[in-house]
Amino acid sequence: MPLPNPSKGWSSSTSRLLALYSFLFVAWSSILMGVLYFEVSGYLNKLTRHSLLQRQHLFAHMSGKQLDDALIASQAFDERSFDAYGLFDAQFNPLGGQVRQVPPELGLDGKIHELSRCLDADDPRTPKDSCDAVALKVRDGRWLVLVRDNGSLFVVTRIILHALLWGLSLTIIPGIAGWYLLRRRPLKRIRAIQDSAELIVAGDLTHRLPLSQRRDELDMLAAIVNAMLDRIERLMHEVKGVCDNIAHDLRTPLTRLRAQLYRIRQQAGEDSAQADQLDQAISETDTLMARFRGLLRISELEDRQRRAGFVELDPRALLVELHDFYLPLAEDGEIQLTLALPDTLPALKGDRELLFEALANLLSNAIKFTPAGGQVLMRARGDAQGVLIEVEDSGPGIAAHEREAVLKRFYRSEEGHRHTGFGLGLSIVAAIVDLHGFGLEVGDSELGGARLVLQCRPKVAG
Secondary structure: OOOOOOOOOOOOHHHHHHHHHHHHHHHHHHHHHHHHHHHHHHHHHHHHHHHHHHHHHHHHOOOHHHHHHHHHHHHHHOOOOOEEEEEEOOOOOEEEEOOOOOOOOOOOOOOOEEEOOOOOOOOOOOOOOOEEEEEEEOOOOOEEEEEEEOHHHHHHHHHHHHHHHHHHHHHHHHHHHHHHHHHHHHHHHHHHHHHHHHHHHOOOOOOOOOOOOOOOHHHHHHHHHHHHHHHHHHHHHHHHHHHHHHHHHHHHHHHHHHHHHHHHHHHHOOOOOOHHHHHHHHHHHHHHHHHHHHHHHHHHHOOHHHHHHOEEEOHHHHHHHHHHHHHHHHHHOOOEEEEEOOOOOOOEEEOHHHHHHHHHHHHHHHHHHOOOOOEEEEEEEEEOOEEEEEEEEOOOOOOHHHOOHHHOOOOOOOOHHHOOOOOOHHHHHHHHHHHHOOEEEEEEOOOOOEEEEEEEOOOOOO
16 A cells, blocks of 8 residues: 655645644734734824814814914914815805815714815815814804815825735745745655655565654654564564474475375275275375465565565566466366567566466466366556556456455465365465565456456565
């Protein structure tokens, strides 16, 4: 099973945590800047209204020429044209100032009102945008309208808003850069751990996860896994040693037992009453010896040292030789054996004898389980990744629930019990495939039987 790649998408927990932190940081910064913006704009608005209130209190107690002179003087000092006024008689006829009429939405209550659109006037100094205005009655009975332009306030608040947005942007950019840099360091270590894990998954139990000098969480986890691997390797060596010793130690006495049974059988003669029983005993002894040979063969294949002898080989020549070797057996069983190959196939790196043995097991199984008049097809195709070798037959096939079990030692399918065998053939194939780092797929064939695909695409360098 391929291991997930943490460097892709959002599968990395580091990426997700950093992204979550960045989101929370940006959200919190946005909230703070929003609060700052509204506080500053509110404070400036209060200052504007306070200035208008001061003018209102100043002019409310004046009348006559004193009021006229004060209004003219205030306009002279208003160099930035923030303020305007309008002086009206009791019937609201204009008497002076830039404001020529009292706006209908302005209440005559002496309170400040915000006008969405300012007053029409001949004087270009009159505010044209949103403004604050107040209408008050002075001592001599005239009406005075004071106006404070909010356009400058909007300009200032817009400048503040732009500055805050730029500040937020300049905060996000280093945050993204920091996210990328902080993400790379743990991912680099995780890739190293993943590479080691893939070697271990491929069967190299001598390999261990790398440790750094940081002694952080990853090192703690790697140390725990390494300790677990030490224990597993030791137990597997013990079990393997016991099985190998049993198979090896029993092979010699079984050979002697068979030889003794054979001599007794020769002495008994063909008409002896014990002849059938002796033949059956010899057959059972042969079965035991074949099973022990199979176990020792699998044990030999599981020795990774044999990879050192891998060489480049021509899979096309190997398949042609295999076809020629099994063609007479197929013809004896009245089975059509077909070989379909392209003109060229990519070279493979491996052990030629072992690959021949694996393919021979697949082909002999296909011939064994295919009834007379059936078909067996062996074909191959190559691509940039390697070679796919397929063996198909028109036999009973392998049930979906048995496709993993048939690769285990001594397992025989329901159909397999009707034929001779020990349940070790596909186990040997699986061991050879695993030794080479190849893949083996079991499925259904278009011919109606089983389809076994040897995927000669190494996942681990030999």
